[in-house]
Amino acid sequence: MEVTYGLSPEAVIVAPVGRVDEATWEKFGAHLSRGVEEAASQSRPTMIIDLSGIEYMSSRGLRALTVAKQEGVGAGVSVRLAAPNDIMREILAISRYDRLFAVDETVPFAEGGGA
């Protein structure tokens, strides 16, 4: 799984690419943990997970989001989701994760983002 990390004055932006399923969820989760650590160490109060490169996510990937959210609470970092495609938007609704996370249409704080 390819992941890029970005840093804005307000947030760390983690942008994974591909599918998050039974084969990739552990790497995905590790990247999210790294993003939370990065945000805490760089004194950024927010980690944005840019979902624009994610095709779809199974329940293990969704639960990795929950782990990241919990790690964020411990580290004083809030976790937001951004730019889901239509499939991901539907999965977030079906899983009710759109009630657990703030979901932005575009990536806030990024160059050209919507914030």
Next chain:
Amino acid sequence: MTADPLLVRFWGTRGVVPVASTAREVRAKIANALVVARGASIASFEDAARFIDEELDFAATATYGGATSCVEIESGDDAFFVCDMGSGLQQFGREAMGLCRRGRPAKFNVFLSHMHWDHIMGFPSFLPAQDDASTIIIHSCHPDAEDALRRQQDEIFSAVPFEAMAATISFVAVRPGEEIEVDGLRVTAMQQDHPHGSFGYRFGDAAGRSVVYSTDSEHRIDDMAREDAFTAFFREADLVICDTMYSLAASNMAKEDRGHSSNLVAIDLCREAGARRLALFHHDPFHDDEAIQRMHEDSIRYEKLTRGGFPLDVLCAYDGLEILL
């Protein structure tokens, strides 16, 4: 030689506590159906039944029911097989007594997932237990199963003490992971994560068909690697009956530690296992028929959105549903 059919019959599909539709809910269903039927030509019961099947969805005309966990596995005409003894056991018992009066052996093999009240509350009113012609064999992985059933019928809770049940009742200790043969079915148990522990059961017949009963089983976010064991337990099953009481978000946030699972985890486990069908089960007593139907529709959609190989048939169990394997 043709194998006996393997039939799964749901007598109770609700979790936690029995619920029932109210008069207002039934009236609303009828009123809505009449509004939709306005102008339709319905002159007979058959016309009405056809209209219901073709024009109205399940929640509009029926109910998922409110009896708690009880599932029968019918394999031939000899011994009965029952998973759990929730309030659905009462209706099962009435039907079974009728069959026994017509000659079917009154032998009941019960498999207990655990002894929380919604899984044993049907036993005191189980008619075959009050008949001295019945033999009831309760299989459980819990060493305290007998104690729980006896305590349930202490005088403070019940007018009928356990000792007064006329049937011949015995308890068989099942060891998780060790296959046993019970009246023609091979049975294996698996430990699950639930307060005081719960156990799933896998049943296989001589024709190679298999059913998994896995209720009251939490799949934790900090132990996802353990799910490989469930994938193995569900492997290529013809039907997996799964606890899907909560949404994924609820199961790992607000309802964490309650010992239950979600529709999405059940779908992913079944798909990884190559199972053919999943029955959503142990419905939330706070959910009305429309809410359960929405969860079923959401589940079908999720399965389609994330499908990688062959499709998984996602069913929603209701009291009275029969699935022929």
